[in-house]
Amino acid sequence: MLKVFRLMLSVLLLAGAASAAPTTSPELGTFYFPGWHPDPFTGNRDTWAVIRPYPEREPRRGWYDDRDPTVLAAQADEMRAAGIGFVVFDWYFEQGAVQANAPLEAYLKLKNAGPAASILWCRHGRSPSTTAAEWRRIVAAWIAYAKSERFYRIDGRPVVMVFDTGRMAREAHEAGSTLASWVREAQAAARIAGMPPFHFVAGVWNGDDPTIAEAARSGFSSITSYNFSRAPGDARPAEGYAARDQIYRRIWAKMADNEAHLPVLLPLTAGWDRRPWGGSETPEVDRSQPTDAEFRTHLAAAHRLMQDKGIRRAILCCWNEYGEGSVIEPTRTGGDARLRAIREVLKRDRD
Template sequence: MSTRLLRSVFVFKAIHRHGRHVLAALLFAVCAGQAAAGPYQLGVYYFPGWRDNTPGSPSMHPWDPIKPYPERKPLLGWYHEGDDAVMRQQLDWMAAYGITFVAFDWYMGPPGNTVYLDHALQAYLRARERSNVKFSLLWANHSKFPASLSDWDGMIRYWEANYFSRPEFLKMDGHPVVFVFSADMLESQVKTFGQTSQALLARAQSIVAEAGGASIQFVAGTGATTPFISSTAKADGYGAFSTYNYQQGPADPHPFYSYAELDQGYRAHWQGFAQKGNLPLIVPTTSGWDKQPWGGTTGYPQHDHSESTPEQFRQHLQAAKALMDGGPWQAHKYAVICCWNEYGEGSFIEPTEMGGFQYLQQVKAVFGGN
């Protein structure tokens, strides 16, 4: 079946199941095209874990734990992630509703320092629609990689050879943007082979310079109770701060127990960076948290009551936008949403069969047309 025909089947099935409100939303997505360019760069994290029999996925059949939660069934069905038709439709929706970049969770490790779970990214690179939505990497460094300077050098050279020169790669002031999941984890890991983050980030810049590329804008992923906001981040070579998600506030002894708490905790983190940070913040936002399909939050089942309503999510985004407009400390108006499709953790804005386009509509209402 051709890619275009397969996408048509997706649309037909969605209309058949959900009637005129989904038809209207789909027609809007088709007609709107790329969101109007403006001062805000709004991204989404993309978890590439929804493909059967794929090493590195949560399981060999990763949709199975999600199926008992019908409110999480994607509008595209239990899709085979990495298929071209799936990615092309997702990019159409992102562009139409005001999302300007997608940051793919990116993994490298043993055996042989191979790249894995990059099927969605490869589908992105094949898609004509990639010109409407730029891409970046969220390097998922929560493992024992790198274990040597050779590991590090190989990863940087892979990025330079395969991604950075592409016109679709996200740039900040002309520099390719790479999110580091945890700056603290990186510092701890590189100590195991006698290095420091500062030395390795400088080494990375030398490698890309030798290849004729622009220096990398490394984004330091921060923790919740001990945010990585000291002066060492800038000295180490990071160019901005952000996070994948926050489970608790800056001084909270327990994770959030509702989306209202989660929202206030995020706002407290944002203000901490506004007051103490010495680098720009790529403002982290989230649609919520509920990890029950993957067994729940260990020790804190109340944390799995932190999913938002569309209205709460809109207010959360409005607060983030106000922060981005708020002062000279925030030189770049970049934000990122967790997440497009973290169905196991309850963080998703991708259209679903039951919810339709409600969450993307909130994104468009706050950021669209700017």
């Protein structure tokens, strides 16, 4: 009788474990480059000029102005139809001012249903180090965005991502503070504004990045990355999309099991080819564009890992980074093949 009871208990436990396994699609986001309009900071009236010599990259909707609400609404509809749940706008504070934020502000005012919006603080310019006063202005801008009902939240907390957390830590130190102090200041400002605390996402360079531990100690809630071209220990960066995919898989495994136990927004890639921006330091890494089959393989590998590790969110680089050749937005040459791949690879969970 005891053996029968134990057998029944084992069956029930196995059934419970199976029912606890993820049964819904992971939440997918994408980065958005807000640079396709006249730039008042540089005086560039035609930011598409460097892309036009690459006609295969022309967007299906033409050389658009990304401040146009009709363009943004159409893009939001395309994202939603493909199963993309949030869009993260690259966000810049350089030369003492916010730059290229008009597309984000227009997007937050849209009335149509579509992905929620977040921001990625892209602090990789050459302007002087962020001062304490500038940090307060930056946080105030984030709070203003986060008050929008369309702003992306995780567990009710507005999400802000940081491109280079190591640089943020260095600049906090140069301003006479620390990374943890800056995070505490931001959370205090959110509290005074009557908001929930921020969910800060630390951008890191690989799964062994020492910044992960510092981010965990400093109050960050999760980790991600914008892109990778090599894994730790590699003598050279990846050449070709298939090799880049393998590098991502190696880094994913480390990120998923990071020693700080921070949740990961798994970073995915739509390719790399920086020739319009002047090319990569190692030219061989350019022209890393996937075939349809390679892109589907990359998505499927990410999906399997997310299911195995219980990872709930991923973010794909990028929607429209035409200068870096990282694009999932429909183009005149490729159509909507990449959006269809996203929709179909995840379809098994939505049926």
